[in-house]
Amino acid sequence: MTSEHQQLQQQASTPQHTILVVDDEEKNRLAISAVLRHAPILYTVLTAPNGLEGNQIAAEKKPNLIIMDWMMPEMSGLEALTLLKASEETHDIPIIMLTGFGSSKHVEAALNAGAADYLRIPVDKTELLARVRSAIALAESYSQIKEQSERLEVQNRKLRALNHEKNEFLGIAAHDLKNPLNNISDLARIIETEIENVPKSEIQDFARLIRQSAGKMFELVRNLLDVNAIEEGGIKPVSTEFDIRETINRVVESYTQRAMLKNILLHYSFPDEALLAFADERLTEQVVENIVSNAVKYSPSGKNIVVIVSEESLVEEGDFLRIEVQDEGPGISAEDMPKLFGKFSRLSAQPTGGEHSTGLGLSIAKSLAEAMNGKLRCESVLGSGARFILHVPKGYIR
Ligand SMILES: Nc1ncnc2c1ncn2[C@@H]1O[C@H](COP(=O)(O)OP(=O)(O)O)[C@@H](O)[C@H]1O
Ligand SMILES: [Mg+2]
Structure with missing residues (x-):
């Protein structure tokens, strides 16, 4: 050449x-x-x-x-x-x-x-060309640096926002831990100083209240660890084939008693043959447990909760198992709906049996569902109950 x-x-x-x-x-x-x-x-x-x-x-x-x-x-x-x-x-x-x-x-x-x-x-011809070349090269480096610093500025803003969110998160978590901790400390002090004057039965009540407070703290800590694990990418679902009917059976069985105590009926309908899911069995159970426990937690006395399992093919997304938990509780307002899956979102519906609320459950459940290539969403009209719909990928071979 x-x-x-x-x-x-x-x-x-x-x-x-x-x-x-x-x-x-x-x-x-x-x-x-x-x-x-x-x-x-x-x-x-x-x-x-x-x-x-x-x-x-x-x-x-x-x-x-x-x-x-x-x-x-x-x-x-x-x-x-x-x-x-x-x-x-x-x-x-x-x-x-x-x-x-x-x-x-x-x-x-x-x-x-x-x-x-x-x-x-x-x-001078040579000087002209040399200066032109160097001026253009300099301007190009400058514009690259400018672009880079703009990119860094955007990243920086994002990090600041994330940091702010983290601080807020820490603040709420600390606040939520403080209340039960105060209770424990107060009750322990009474036992310590008044042991002579307090009847044994009352001490037993105190012990129960202490255990309740500790339970709230455990629940929050468990939730916090889950959120942390999700955000740090520490949760790696291991998908296997399993019969979703068994998973749901376990959850429904463990909540039937609790529902009955609140005069709530928990129904469950599923087909006779096995319904294979391809997902992480333990995490699927955690998600189902979350939405069933919410239905029990937020339903008033005398209502029904229905869990229905079916198969559903979603266009361009594949074959799924659809787990639907429908309740007759207060439902979720249009205003609350966008916050439903957020962190620490304690919305207008209040627990009907004195249960504890962290506002983290649904945020965790949605992340877990998505980590398994599934989905979790909610349909509800205020005053007409809520329907939570979980999709998990369907399995094929057994
Ligand atoms: N089935 C339901 N019906 C009405 N409101 C609900 C239902 N499930 C959840 N909510 C509302 O959404 C909020 C967030 O739920 P969740 O993330 O599970 O946290 P938690 O149950 O600990 O409060 C609840 O505080 C409640 O107000
Ligand atoms: Mg919950």
């Missing part, structure tokens, strides 16, 4: 830079353009006969570099330069000033006004 050939190929593959030459004298424009057009690097050259037109072209075409004559009628090069630097659109375009006067005062004024460089007239 000839070197000329190589040069042409190189020229074709590198992006072509555009240079705008602003000079009132035609012979100067032509001379500079000719040097640039015959440079080893291919440039697109634009020209303008005065500062005003030059600035218009600069705003419109965004050249990579402007070579600007100092001495021009109407608008001097320095004025044109000042205007270009003041405009957001053209601020970053490097400008080389051409000055006929050798005085360093002029050079200083040009650089102070934001010129990238200067050249003395008559222009």
Whole structure:
């Protein structure tokens, strides 16, 4: 391959830079353009006969570099330069000033006004090309740095927001731990100081209350550990094939008694043959338990809860098992709905049997469902109960 050939190929593959030459004298424009057009690097050259037109072209075409004559009628090069630097659109375009006067005062004024460089007239061809190359390279590095720092700024803002969320999270968690801890401490103090005066039966009550408070703390700590594990990517579901009917049976059995104590009936309907899921069995049970326990927790006396399992194919998403938990409780308002799966979202529905509420359960359940390639959502109209729908991927072989 000839070197000329190589040069042409190189020229074709590198992006072509555009240079705008602003000079009132035609012979100067032509001379500079000719040097640039015959440079080893291919440039697109634009020209303008005065500062005003030059600035218009600069705003419109965004050249990579402007070579600007100092001495021009109407608008001097320095004025044109000042205007270009003041405009957001053209601020970053490097400008080389051409000055006929050798005085360093002029050079200083040009650089102070934001010129990238200067050249003395008559222009030396080699020097012109060298300065053009370096001004463009410098401007390109500058724009890369600017882009990078903008990216960092965006990242920084995101991190600050996350940090703020973490602090908020810690604040709520600490607050939630404080109440039961206070109770435990108060009760222990009474036992310690009043042991002679307190009847044995009351001490037994205290012990029960202490255990209750400890239970609340355990629940919150368990939830916090779950949230932490999810956010740190520490939960790795292990998917296997299993019969979802057995999972749901276990959950329903463990909540039937609790529901009965609140005069709530828990129904469960499923087909006779096995319904295979392909998911993490333990985590699936945790998600189902979460929505069944909520239904029991938020339903008033005398209501029904129905758990229905079926198969469902979702367009473009595949085959799933659909586990639906429908209750006749207070339902969820349109206003509460967007917060339902958020963290610490204790919404308008209150536990109906004095149960404890952390507001973390559904956030964990949704993350777990999604980690197993499943989904969890809720349909509800305030006053007409809630329906939680869990989709887990369907299994095939047994
Ligand atoms: N089945 C339901 N019916 C009505 N409201 C519900 C139901 N399930 C959850 N909620 C509301 O959503 C909130 C968040 O639920 P969850 O994340 O499970 O936390 P927790 O049960 O610990 O409060 C609850 O405080 C409650 O107000
Ligand atoms: Mg809950």
